[in-house]
Amino acid sequence: MTQDAARETAVLQASRPPxxxxxxxxxxxxxxxxxxxxAAVAAIDAGESRFPLPGSGATAERFAALQAVAEEDLCLARLVEGHVDALAVLAELDGPAPVPGQRWGVWAAEPPGEGLxxxxDPAGRWSVSGLKQYCSGAHSCTHALVTARTEEGRRLFAVAxxxxxxxxxxxxxxxxxxxxxxxxxxxxxxxxADPVGDIEGYVNRPGFQHGGIGxxxxxxxxxHAVARPLRAAVARGAGPHAEAHLGAVDIDLRAAGLLLSAAAAAIDADPMxxxxxxxxxxxxxxxxxxAVCDRTLGHVGRSTGAGPLCRDQRHARNVADLTVYTRQHHAERSLAELGALVSGKEEG
Incomplete structure (x- = not known):
């Protein structure tokens, strides 16, 4: 089975509900x-689950907590990440204080289309109208931070x-x-709607970059979740080819973890x-x-074959979820921006 065919099989298997x-x-x-x-938000409200604010001196703990949720369920992680990101945005931009029991989302995608x-009104009260795309937790969030166009420019608003x-x-x-x-x-x-921050304040604040790392x-x-069947196969004695795939995955995951830790330390050293x-x-x-996610999907698929994708619903879901989630990355556009930055040729 080719790598692409294996991923298609994963998507088909993942279509079965829990x-x-x-x-x-x-x-x-x-x-x-x-x-x-x-339940996760209730645990956060009760102090039983900690996601320290970026730049608080414990950013590595925040990233580790997000990673841990994602290892269990990427869909849940998407909602938890949105909630804790909203709390960070509200703190950074002096927005309304969140109340226990509220479940927040950050709905700031700006694809082509109608938008918000x-x-x-004459009394100075704001409202938002229109269509916002890609609203994670749309049926379960109680509040959201949304970006919308104003006469002066794009702005962030808090909406119940x-x-x-x-x-x-x-x-x-x-x-x-x-x-x-x-x-x-x-x-x-x-x-x-209540305005949060100034015009373009949402994207211009340091925390916008910190949130992207989250x-x-x-x-x-x-x-890490996708790699589990490969680890299990090697532990059962799958042979040298599987061991080689696991070695490549291990190097990638550890390198990514080290860079994530270094970024957390840099944020704490220079939060503003x-x-x-x-x-x-x-x-x-x-x-x-x-890139590590893409290579991990390839190594695991090539080494374990169709078995885990067809007989392990949890793994099939993990593969399908990770394939979709990482498409938030802007691919070559982001790589080109990085290249411009490191070469010193970025305009402006």
Missing amino acids: GGADDFDARTWRAEVSARFS SAAR LASDTSEPVEGTWQALGMAGSDTPDVRFRSAP VAACWLGGA DRKGEARLHSLRVRGLVE
Whole structure:
């Protein structure tokens, strides 16, 4: 079986929901992840689960916690990462203080299309209207940070999600990989909104880069999960070829982990990015981790064959989820930006 065929098999196998039914049931899958998301947020609120803020001196602990969640379930990690990222954004931009029990998402994707616009009434009250794409946790979040266009430029807003002003658009999240992340479009209709930060403040703050590295920590956790069947096969005596594949995977995972740790230390040493190196760190970490994920998928697939993909639903889901999740990376566009930065030729 070719590598591409193996991944296609993984996607087909991953279409089966956790209960084992033959037909794909997105609602059941979504509900399971949503329940675990609620429990995870409750643990964070109670101080039982720690995700220290970036730059607090414990950024490595934050990244390790995200990686650990992702090793268990990438869909859950996507929602947890969004929640803790929102808490970091609110803290950095002096937004409204979150209240225990609230489940936050960060919905800031800006693909081509209608998008969101924000307007202010004569009394100075803001509202947002339009379509926001890729809203992870659309059915389970209680609040969201959303980017929207204003007359002055793009701005971030905090929105309490209510059925009369915001509604997920059914049928807009057809993914099999990352199905449980519940990431459809959401239609907003004059939803009351509170501005958070200044014009372009969301993307211009140092934490935007720190958050991008947090996503990479989730990817890395997913790669560790995908590698499990290969480790098990080698432990059973699969032979020298499998051992060689595992050796290559081990080098990659350890190198990515070291770079992630180095980035965490750099963030703690310069949380406000006075050296102007945050973007460089983010591009390097995300670029390496994405490449490591891709190579890990290849090594594991080539060494273990179709067996784990066809008979281990957990592994099939991990492969499908990681394949979709890492497509958040901007691929050659990000590599070109990194190349410009390290060559000193970046404009501006």
